[in-house]
Amino acid sequence: MKKVSDLLSVLIFFIMIAVFSVSMLVFSDKSPKFESSNDIYGQSERQIKESFPLLSSWRSMYSSILADVGQRMIGNIYISDDGLIRIISRIDEDKTKRITDSVNSLVERHKDVNFYALIVPTASGIYSEQLPMVINALDQQKFIDDLYFDLDSSVHSLDAFTPLFSSRDDYVYFRTDSCWTEYGAYMVYSKVIKKLGFSPIRLSAYDLEYAQRSYYGDLYKETYYQGVQPDLINIFKNKNGSFVTEVKSVTDGEEFSSASLYYSPALGTDKQLDIFLGGNSFEKCTITTSNTEAPRLLIIKGDYANMFVPFLTPHYSEITLVDPEKLDNQAIEETVDIDSYDQVLILFDVGQLAE
C-alpha cells in the first residue's frame, strides 16, 4: 500500500508539472521574447510568469489567500474598503529632475507662450489618510508643491489636489485602475479652467453615457482580487453636441483620423480605457473643433490627459497632444511649432514619476 501511495504521489507531481509546462510551451499565445542580456534566468522566469496557464486563476487564488488572512497589501497595491490603490512610496528623482529641466528650458525658449502645469495626484495621495500609517505613502501634496516650486516662475501652476481631495467621497478614481475617472477629471477641469481663462461648463450640461458597466482595470489585472466591484466607464457628452470636427493621431509614424474623441472598438478589447483618444500609444494627436476663433492649446501629456481632453474641446479651436515618452529622444519642438499655440499645458500624474 505504501508503494502505491508513493507511486501516486510521484505521478501526481510529475503529471501536473508536465501538463502545465507543456501547455505553456505549446498553447501559450505569447511567444517567448528574450532580450540580449546576461540575465537569461531572470528573463525566463518573467516569461513563465507571464504565460503560465490559468494565470488569472492562480493570481486570484493568491490574492484571496492573502485577503482571507487579513493581509491588505499585494505587492504595492493596497486593498481598501472601496477598491484597489497603488501605493506610491518613492519618486524617481532623476526622471522628475529631467522633466523639470526640460520644461524650464522649453519655457526659456518660448517666452511668448503661456505655460501651465497640472500635476495630478493619484489615489494613493488623495486617500493617504485611509491607509494604515505604517504604509509609507508619498506625501503627494508636498511633492506637487515642491515640483511647482522648481518650475520656472512664469509657469502657471494649476491645483488638482484640492478639487480631488474635496470630492474624495465621490467616484473620482477607478476602483480597479490606477487612472482617474471622467468625473474626477471633470472636478479638476471645473476648478482649473478658470485659470486658463474660461468659465467651466456646468455638469448639468452633460449627458452621462455608460460605455462599460463592468470594467476591470490594470490594478485588478495585477492582483485578480475578486473582492472588488467592477468599474463603470462613463462618457460625458455635451448636450449641445460635440465640438470636435476631426481627430488626427500619429502612432509609430502612421497617421490615423476620425471624427470622434471616442474609439468604441476599444470596448471589445482588454484595454477598454483606450476608448478615450484610442489610448496612450500615439506620439501626437491633433483635435480640431468647430470653435474656429478660439485659442489653440498644446498639451504635453501623461496618461491622465486623455480623460481630461473631452472637457477642454468647447474652449479651444485646436488641441494638440504630444507624449514626450513616445517621441524617442525627438524634441517636442521638432514635432510641433510651440510658438503657434496660445497656451501650453503640461499634464502629468504623480504615478508617472514614481520609482
Place this chain on the structure above:
Amino acid sequence: MSYTSMTFLYFFLPVFLGIYFLAKPRLRAALLALGSCAVIASAEPAGLIPLATCLMTAYLCGLGIGKLRESSKAASAFLLMLCILAEGSGAVLFCTLQGSQIKLFTAVGAGIYTLHSAAYCFEVRRGTIDAVKDPIRLLAYIAFLPSLNGIPLADPKKLLPELKAPVMEISKVSDGILMMLLGITEKVVISDRLSLLFYDMQESSSGSISLLMSWLGAFIFAAALFCRLKGYARIAVGFSLMLGFELPASFDHPYSKATLRDYLGSFNISAYRFVQSYVFGPIAGNESSQFRTLSASAISIIVLCISYRPSVVFLIWGVSAALLIIIEMLLDHRLAHIPSPIRYIITHMLTLIGWAFVSQSSTELSLEYVSHMFTGAMLLDSAPLLYFLKTAIPSVVLLAVIESPLTGSLIKRIKEKNITALLIIKPILTFALLIVCTVFLLSSEGGAALLGEGGMI
C-alpha cells in the same frame, strides 16, 4: 537559478530528474556536476571561476595529502593548510572582486564549495576517505547540486562513496518531493512575507522605533531567517532524496532549547558539525586543558558566525556569542539552579538580541537597533505595533504549526502506525503543496534579503 523559482520547479527539475533517471548510475555523478555548473552559471557565470579554483586546489591537494599522509605527516599537514589558505583567500578575493553581484557564492559567506573542498582535504588527511582520482566525482561533491542554496553541508565520508553509483528509489523520490515542496512553501509563504514585513517595519520606523516594536521586529526577523534557512534545508534534503542521497536534518527545534549551547547545536546542524569537526577538533586536540577547550569553542563559534557573512557585524556577533557561551559553560552548575522557564526566556531573549544585531547592514545601525530594545520608549504609538502584529500572526501561526515538535511527533506516530487510510494523505498533500507553491511562486513579489544584499539568504 533559485530553487524557489518557477524555472526550477517546472523546467529544470523535471528535465534534470528525467535525464538522471534514464542515465546509468555510474554516469549520474557527471550529470550532477553538469547540473551544478548549469545552476551556478545561470545565477552568475563568473561563479564558475571560484568553483574551478576550488576543484583544482582540492583535487591536487587531496592527491598530495593522500600520498604523503603516511610517509610525512608534516608535509601532508602543510598541504592541508595550503589548500585551506588557498581556498579561503580565493573565496575572500572573489567576494571582494564581485561585490554583491555574485549570488550563489555569497549564500553562506565563504561559499559552499570552499567549505566542501576544505572538508574533503581534512578527511583525506585523517585517512577516513581516500583521495578521489575522478575529478568529476569530486566536482559533484564540492558543488553538490542540492546544497547549492548554502545549506546543509554534505559529509564527504558519506557522500563521496555514494556518488560512485547513486540509486533512485520510488519511496525516496516521493518523500523528497513532499519535503522539497514543504521547503518551498516555508520559504515563499512564510519567510518571504515575514521578511517583507520586517523591511516595511524598518522603512516606516525611520530611526524612532519603540521598545516593543524593536522586540517584535527582532522576532519577525528571527522567524523569517529561521524559516528561510529551514526552507532551503528542506529543499536540499528533498532534492537529494530524489537523486538517491540522504542529507542530515539541519534543525532540531532550536526554539525549544533552554540553553545557548543547545540552541547553537540544534540550529544549522551541518554547519555546527563542520566547525566542530574541522575547527574545534584540531584546535582542542586530545588535551583536556579547560583553557584550550574554551579557546577552541570560542574560535569555532566565531568561525560559525562569520561563515554566514564575512563582515564586522557578524564578527562582533560571533565574539559576543562566544563570550556568552563560555560564560554559560563556566557557570553551568550555578545556572542549573535557575528554573527552566526563566532560563528558557533568558536564552531566547539573548538569541533575539543577536539576530536583531545581524539584521542591520552596519555596526552603527546594529548598535542603534539593539539599544532601542532596552532604552526605546515603551510604546510610541500602538497603531503600527498592532498593524505589524496582526500582519505577522498568520505567518507565525503557520510556522508554529509546521515547526512545532508536536506536529513532528504526530507525523512520526502516523508513519509508525502505518494506517492504510492515512496513506492517501501523501498524494493529497503533494497535490495541495504543489498548488500552494505554484500560487505563491507565480504571484508573490519575492522576499527581502535577510543577511545583506546580494546573497540568497
